[in-house]
Amino acid sequence: MVARVLSRRRGREIVHDANELHIPAGRPIVLELESGDVIHSLWVPRLSGKLDMIPGRRNLMRIQADEPGVFGGQCAEYCGGPHALMGFRVIAHRPAQFEQLMRFRMARQSPDPAPAAPSAGEALFESAGCSACHRVAGTAANGLAGPDLTHVGSRRSLGAGILPNNRGTIMGWIANSQAIKPNNRMPAYANLTAQQLTDLAAYLETLQ
Incomplete structure (x- = not known):
């Protein structure tokens, strides 16, 4: 919902x-x-x-x-x-x-006519398959299965209100959201390293 x-x-x-x-x-x-x-x-x-x-x-x-x-x-x-x-x-x-x-x-939702080279987190967002489920306006990410992440960096909470929104909680949610909120639609990404989780969270924080 x-x-x-x-x-x-x-x-x-x-x-x-x-x-x-x-x-x-x-x-x-x-x-x-x-x-x-x-x-x-x-x-x-x-x-x-x-x-x-x-x-x-x-x-x-x-x-x-x-x-x-x-x-x-x-x-x-x-x-x-x-x-x-x-x-x-x-x-x-x-x-x-x-x-x-x-x-x-x-x-912020308008496409940048001259986009800069993607950050490590933005590149990982695409290669790890995040863009298949999530939408980020102004980018190639146009998934509809999960929540729209266009302004996720400015939200007060994550997981439909159950977590404060900060880098640590973003990393924890990506790594294993099922341990936090069982039966949600987000799969666990236990294969990602700590540095990769940090890079992804840093990118998502820029989405204001």
């Missing part, structure tokens, strides 16, 4: 993200809810009631944060093994700050 988040602004511009939803405070927001697998239920207790996410159907939910802040959310429908560890955050910004954030993220 909440693997992919598309933030739409005026003109239908889209910012891709995952497990975090950024909204302007003081404005009503309509969420379009879909599921690609089983029935989930989106619940942000301080902003809304619960609404199901049903495969093959799109439901609409209206939320509004009256003041800036961070609001915890949770899947409220049992959906499989990692259900209890399936959370997310809604971050409400002052309107001017929200517009600034969206402009920054749209710019």
Whole structure:
């Protein structure tokens, strides 16, 4: 649930993200809810009631944060093994700050006309097969099986809200996410060396 988040602004511009939803405070927001697998239920207790996410159907939910802040959310429908560890955050910004954030993220998603040579971590991201499952806007990585990593470096948490986002937790998640959150879709990469894990984490931290 909440693997992919598309933030739409005026003109239908889209910012891709995952497990975090950024909204302007003081404005009503309509969420379009879909599921690609089983029935989930989106619940942000301080902003809304619960609404199901049903495969093959799109439901609409209206939320509004009256003041800036961070609001915890949770899947409220049992959906499989990692259900209890399936959370997310809604971050409400002052309107001017929200517009600034969206402009920054749209710019970061645009392909670089003259890309620099890839770092060790970026090259490993491609060669290890990460790009087959994850999308990074502005690059050749366009996988849809896992969460969008376009802005992963700026997220507050990993693993749908269960870990703080820092280099150590990124490395641990890549090495063996199953030990942290059993039955998630990410395979363990026990074959990677400590240096390779460091290089991958350093690259992901640059994705703001």
